[in-house]
Amino acid sequence: MIAIDLGSNTLRVLQVDCTSGEFLYEYQKIVRTADNLIHTGMISAQAKERIIGAIKEASSHIDFSKDKIKAVTTEAMRRAKNSLEIIEEIYDKTGVRFEIIDGDMEARLTISAVINRLKALDIVTQNGFSMIDIGGASTEIAFVGHDDIVAQSFSLGIVTLAEAYPTLDMLKSALPSRLEPISKFIEDFLQEKNNIDLVVATAGTPTTVAAMKIGLDFETYEAYKINGMKLDFADMDEQLKRLLDMSEDMREVAVGTNRSDLIATGIVLFKALLELLGKDECIVVDDGLREGVALEGCKE
Numbered sequence: 001m002i003a004i005d006l007g008s009n010t011l012r013v014l015q016v017d018c019t020s021g022e023f024l025y026e027y028q029k030i031v032r033t034a035d036n037l038i039h040t041g042m043i044s045a046q047a048k049e050r051i052i053g054a055i056k057e058a059s060s061h062i063d064f065s066k067d068k069i070k071a072v073t074t075e076a077m078r079r080a081k082n083s084l085e086i087i088e089e090i091y092d093k094t095g096v097r098f099e100i101i102d103g104d105m106e107a108r109l110t111i112s113a114v115i116n117r118l119k120a121l122d123i124v125t126q127n128g129f130s131m132i133d134i135g136g137a138s139t140e141i142a143f144v145g146h147d148d149i150v151a152q153s154f155s156l157g158i159v160t161l162a163e164a165y166p167t168l169d170m171l172k173s174a175l176p177s178r179l180e181p182i183s184k185f186i187e188d189f190l191q192e193k194n195n196i197d198l199v200v201a202t203a204g205t206p207t208t209v210a211a212m213k214i215g216l217d218f219e220t221y222e223a224y225k226i227n228g229m230k231l232d233f234a235d236m237d238e239q240l241k242r243l244l245d246m247s248e249d250m251r252e253v254a255v256g257t258n259r260s261d262l263i264a265t266g267i268v269l270f271k272a273l274l275e276l277l278g279k280d281e282c283i284v285v286d287d288g289l290r291e292g293v294a295l296e297g298c299k300e
Contacts, residue, residue, distance in 0.1 A: 001068045003294035004055075006098055008034035008076035008136025009159050009262060010204060011051060012290040013058045015067065018298035025062050026223075029054035030259055034076040034137040034159040043080045048089060055094040064095065070297040072289070073098040074106050075138035075157065103153025107133070107140040109292030111149060114200055116295060117287040121228045125197035132201050132273050133288060134158060134266055141182060141273070143189050143196060152185050158205065162265040171265060175272055186276045199274060199282040205266030206231060208255050210284045212239045218256035223286035232281035233271060240267045 005012045009032055015025040031050040033043060077083040077100045091097045101109075110133050118129075128145035136159035142151035156178060165171035190196075210226040211217070213235055243251060243264060251260035274282060 001070065001294065001297045002062060002064060003290050003297055004058075004069065004071035004096060004098075005288070005290035005293060006031075006033060006051060006071065006073035006077070007289070008032075008037075008074060008138065008157055010136070011054045011058075012288075013055075013062070014290050014294050015062050016294045016298065021298075027058040027061065029057065030256055032136070032159060032258065033073075034079075034157065036163065037076055037080060037137065038160050038163055041080065042082045043076065043086045048086050052090055052093045055090070055096055059094070068297065069096060070293050070300075071096050071098045072101045072106075072109075072293055074101060074289070075103070075135060075153075075155065076159075078102070079137065079155070103138060103140065104151070106138075106289060107142055107151035107153055108149075109296060110140060110202065110289045111142055111144055111151065111292070112295055113287040113289070113291035114202055114285050115144065116291070117227060117285045118200065123198075123228065123283065127193075127195050127197045130196045130199045130277055130279075132199060132206075132270065132277075132282070133203050134205050134269060134273075135203060136160070136262075139182070139269070139273070141185060143193065145193075150189055154182050154185075156182070156269075158262045158266040158269065161269065162261045165265075168264060168268055171268055175268065179272060179276065182273065183276050190278070196277070196279075199277055199279045200285055201231070201270065201282040202285050202288045204259075205263060205270050206282065206284045207286050208259075208263050209236055209239045209267065212242065212254060217254050218259075219253075226284050227286055229284045230281055231284055233274070236267050236271055240264060 003014045011031045013027040131142040133140040135157045137157035139156050140153045210229045255263050
């Protein structure tokens with residue numbers, strides 16, 4: 001089957017053999033679905049064309065006509081006033097029909113993928129773990145215990161934050177008030193449950209920082225090399241400084257086209273979230289919503 005995750009920043013495609021669980025083909029492209037969304041309330045024509053182009057590029061490597069396709073899209077489409085129109089146009093041009101899922105479903109599917117990866121990595125927790133999933137227009141925070149899951153989606157992401165606060169100083173100044181709902185959610189949970197063993201981080205910011213730490217760039221990135229890696233504040237500070245010291249051309253190579261501002265924003269946001277959780281390090285997992293969609297699709 002083919003799982004497609006159209007996020008607020010990235011289109012991610014995965015072809016999986018449901019019998020063996022083997023990943024047959026992976027694809028991702030920065031499409032910045034949420035580009036200018038905070039100013040217009042709309043998905044732009046340019047973003048729509050980038051999405052269509054990315055789907056066609058992926059379909060040139062996979063025969064979409066021979067597999068079941070399960071395609072989902074998230075916060076940018078949830079917010080946009082023209083989302084249904086955009087989804088119809090994408091379907092007309094590509095044959096791929098996207099389902100807009102809510103934040104609860106997004107979190108549930110992502111958690112499923114993360115749990116699956118932690119099992120594969122033989123990572124076991126006694127008290128459970130917290131998950132941070134920073135997207136382009138939303139952030140999901142979850143607490144995963146052995147018997148229960150508490151999760152919430154917040155309308156705060158790296159594309160929308162980068163557009164609202166053009167400099168990191170402006171972002172750092174505004175962030176405490178923007179994080180108040182997340183802070184309350186975390187505080188309420190930790191007051192009741194006391195402790196978590198670790199924080200698991202997924203999505204582009206932590207995976208990119210992990211890749212930079214071991215000398216990978218956007219083109220040489222390999223998920224298996226960063227799955228299970230630890231990142232701490234020093235790693236994030238070091239890679240942010242490296243990124244900011246690079247020329248524009250070097251940044252494009254390191255983290256991808258039109259992506260450096262988003263990664264810098266994401267690092268600032270991610271550090272703030274770790275602090276709210278009372279932790280100074282995390283484990284990085286590449287698996288996210290796309291893999292969760294594939295796991296669910298294979299069960300159907």
